[in-house]
Structures are given as C-alpha cells and as structure tokens.
Amino acid sequence: MKISVLDQSPAKSGISPAESIRESLVLARACETFGYHRYWLSEHHNTESVAGSAPEILIAAIAATTSRIRVGAAGIMLPHYAALKVAEQFRVLEAIAPGRIDLGLGRAPGSDGRTAFALNPNAARAADMFPSQVRDVMAWTSDAPLPAEHPFRDIICQPQGPTAPEYWILGSSTYGAQLAGYFGLPYCYAYFFTDGEGTEEALDAYRRSFTPSAILAAPHSAIVVAALAADTPEEAEYWYRSRAVAWAIRGRGKFIAMPSPEEAAAFDLTDSERARMAAAREKALIGTAPEVTARLRALTLRLGVDELVITTGTTSPAARIKSYELFAREFQRASDF
Template sequence: MLPLSVLDLSFVSSGSTPTQALHDTLALARHVDGLGYRRYWLAEHHALPNVASPAPEIMIGQIAAATQRIRVGSGGIMLPNHAPLMVAERFRVLEALFPGRIDLGIGRAPGTDGITARALRRREAPSGNGGDDFLDRLQELIFWDGGFPEGHPFGQIEASPAGVPMPPLFLLGSSDYSAQLSAQIGAGFAFAQHFSGIPAEGPMRAYRNGFTPSRLGAEPQAILAVAAICAETDEEAERLASSARLSTLRRERGEYRPLPSLEEALAYPYTPSERARIEQGRDRLHVGSPETLRARLTALAESTGADELMIVTAVPDQKARHESYRLLAQL
C-alpha cells in the first residue's frame, strides 16, 4: 500500500473568510485522521488573500490535539523568515507535547512577496551570498539538535525544552537543489510537483540515488506532493476542478484572489490562450474518478520512486473536498 498524506494551505474560498478556512483545516484533519492518512502538513504563506496559513507551528499544535494518530508537520517552515533557535524550540515543544507525531519540513523560499519577506526577516542576509543565507540557517538549525562545534559562541546555549529531540527533518523543494542538499545531509525530501515547473522524476531519483545516511536519517524518505481532485466519475471530478484551474490561471498572472466558487469558475469566459494554458497545466493537477486516479497516481509514484504521496486538494465545497480524500484513501 502506498501511504497517502495531506498538504493543506488553508485555502480561502470566495464568499468565505480566513477564519473559516482555519476551521475547515481542523475539520479536514479530523476527517483524514480517521481515514488512515499518514501525515498532515501545513504551509507557511504571508499576506496572501487566498490562503490563511501564516503560522504552521500554531496549527500543528491545534491539529495534533484534535486528532489521534496522524503525524502533523510543516510543509513547510520558511527558514529565511525565522531565527533557527526559535524554530528548534517551537518544534521541541510540539515534540514534547505530541511525541513521535511531529515533522519539521523546511523551505527555502519566503512564502510571500519581496516587501513582506523583508518585513519578516530578523536580519539581512550577508551580501556576499547574494542575499541568501539559507545554508547558514539550516546548518545552525541542525546544530541546535546535535550540538555546536567546540568554540562556537552558541555552544553554551541549550535549546528548550531540554532533553527533547527535534522531530524528523525534511527539506522541501521544486527543483534539483533541495533534492541534492537533502541527499547530502541525510534528511527527508518532499518535492512540490503541484507547482513545480519541471518533471518530478529527475529530482526524486537524484535524491534517492545520492542519499547519504546521517544522524538525520538512515534511509531516504521521498515524499511527492501532488494536486489531486477525485469524485465518483471523471465528469464530476472535472467539474470540481474548474475552481482550482481558474485559481491557478489567476495566480500565474499575479492575482492571489480567494478560491472561486464552482459557479464562477464554470461561467468564466476563457480566451483561447487561457484554455491552452490550462491544458498545459494538466500534468500538475490530477483529476478523475477513483479508477482513473489509481492508474495515474500509481504510475507517477513508480516513475518517481516516491515513498508516499502528499495530496493537496483545492475545492471550495468542503463536503466535496472531504469526499475526494475519502475516495483517494480507498485506493
């Protein structure tokens, strides 16, 4: 059986509110916990009207408390926005409260626009790295779990709560860079096929082939994040997918509007070029009946060598969204 997991961005739907989106996240987490999903990951995005997920570490605690067995984690914490010590301590607290159920997924992107990213940063990145200090922050985060080299100024500090290990570490990415870095340090790897502009096979295979065991992990853990919408029939699934397709089209134009209703999406007057763009994006949104998706997702997992699939489903109707995850679980 190929394990299934959930990636939730807490989508804000047209006519609803960000507050309701957070409550929808809690309801979906309880739903999939009973369906046997392995993980439930929360994303970090800032100042975007279409998602309500700026603080995954808060939602992780809420979801872990509201569920029984599912692992809960970040997909991810955008490390350039945070002091590594604060990340280490927050996730140690979560691990202490919910031992063996927490994952720490780390991302390199800011999860927002440039101005908001600047407002989030506790310090400016060294100019010599082109403004990118991700590797420095990642190394520091790892040191907070395993100890700093002798003579390091932070070596005398003990991250709180003492005696609690860090959760398993995963690097997130949509290119070869994070795949190779994850392999080098022995961390888990999650590839964002749902928005990446390149095929998943290359980075996923590169990660597995280049994996070096370390104290972070003895074996590779390769997660493939995919966008999928399932319904009883292919026709119904295509109807439900109209909202996600219009939302993606708008996002590519820089319009981060709430997820449109099905009525709005079905009535939208697409131009020929817009329809062509939607057709080009069909490889990144997997839509269909259970049997259609069984064949498609199984083939994708085999071609990429994925250990599990992490499903993100953008449907404004929460009942239909719950049903999509239920049908996928039955596969």
C-alpha cells in the same frame, strides 16, 4: 507506500479566510480517521489565495486534537526566522505530541520579495545561510552539539524531551535536493508547483548526493501532487473548475481566493488563459478514485518515491473531505496504507 496530506488552508470566494483555518482542523481529524500517515501544513504570506500563514500554530491545534496521525510543516520557510526560535517552537510541539511532529524546512520565501523583507529585513542574506540554519535547528531540536566555534553552542533549547521532530527538506529545485542529500535527510519535491517539471532532475540530484546519516541509512523521498476524486467524472470536473481558473490567472500576477464553480464558469478569461487551462487539464489528476489512484500509483512507481502527499483544493469542505475519503479507500484496497 505511505499516503499523506498537504493542507494549504485555501481561501475561498465569499468565505472568511478565518473559516478556512477552522476547516483545516475538521479536515485533519477526518484524515486521521481515514488512515493517512501525515498531515502537513504550508506557509504562505500576503496572498488572497492561501489562509495558512503560521503552520506552527495550526500544528499545535491539530496535534492537540488528534492522537495518531503525524502532524507537521511543509514547510517552515527558514530564512524568515531565527533558527533558535523555530527550534523552540518545535520543541514545544514535540512536547504536545511526542513522536508525531514533522519539521519540514524550505528556503523559498512563500511570498513576494517585499513581504519577505517585512518578515525579515535580512531575508536575502538569510537565504544564503540556509544550510547552517538547517544544521542549527536540527542540533537544537535534538539536543545534539553545535560546532565548537559556534557562538551560541551553550544555549539550551527548551523544552527538553526524549523525542525529536522528524526532519524533511522541501523544495522544487535541485538546491534543496542536494542539501537534503548532504545532511542525509528525507526529501519532498513539490510536484504540484511545476506540474511535474524538474521532478526527475531533483530526485536524481538527491539520490546522487545522499550521504548516510544517523537519521537515514538510504535516501527517502516523497512528492506532493494536486489530486481530486469524486463519485463521478462530472462531479470531479465541477469541483476542479475553481482551482483551474485560480491557477490560470496567476499569469496576471494575481493570487485570488478560489472562486465557486459557478463564478469560475463565468470568469472573463483571455485566450492565453484558456489555453493555459486546457494544457493544465491534460495533466490534472482528477476523476473517480480508481482512475486517479491508478495514475498516482504509476507516477510513484516511475519516480521511485517512498511516499505520496496529496493536496486537494475545492470551495466545498464536504467535497474536499469526500475526496480524501475516496482516495483512502482506494489505496487501502490495495494495501498501500
């Protein structure tokens, strides 16, 4: 079982989003020392809640300032971009950190429809071309041939090199799962998007549709979970409060910067929002590291996944680093790293 990190560079009340990006650089170096296998960055646009809009740039900065941990995107929202440009970016990243780059590809916009249009006026049509885009990106980044009838088959993607990124398909539906199976690629399900709903269906679809490839002989799956550990249950509850309130009010269509625990406690919530918070708390993976790690182990065993990716959001950089350190110690104790 490999244990990894998804960092969304969460934006926080009273702090510049630019500071959230710099905090990601610090957290990545810490997680490398803790022994995590991968460090993934997400892509979101036009939101006050997430500062990370350009994972390819953060990957470069982190790859250049670490030495062991794999670094990658979870993921690049491919319909926003030309496949060749994405391939060139990841060829450059592979040159910076050969053999340590992950290229996770997703079809979702990571934004609202208007923003998706601003990024690419042909985004709706591009989403329908996602399978061929995935094929093209893999071919250009691995120096594999494109189909004979491809109009751009003679274009060379630079910089050339002996290694290629590790490809993943990411998603929260059966569409991406089936596509990953078709291409014979690893698949990661965004468990935290849906509080786990649909996970079994997506993983089953992936395994049923899997075709062995030159990359994988058998299915290889992961899930991303939101989890937080602290020295005491009370401390975990305190830091969790910020995320809980931010998620509760998304029903209003608002994606706000994460409030401080004190701001969250004073937030004017409706009865339905409080009910939503209470329901989410029942499933929340928060508490002391031994308690939460036991639940995470049980979850991964039940789902039969090969890797676990943890995302943690707090308004305190120190608390976030401490949470990852506590999880690392606990998993290392059981030789799960």
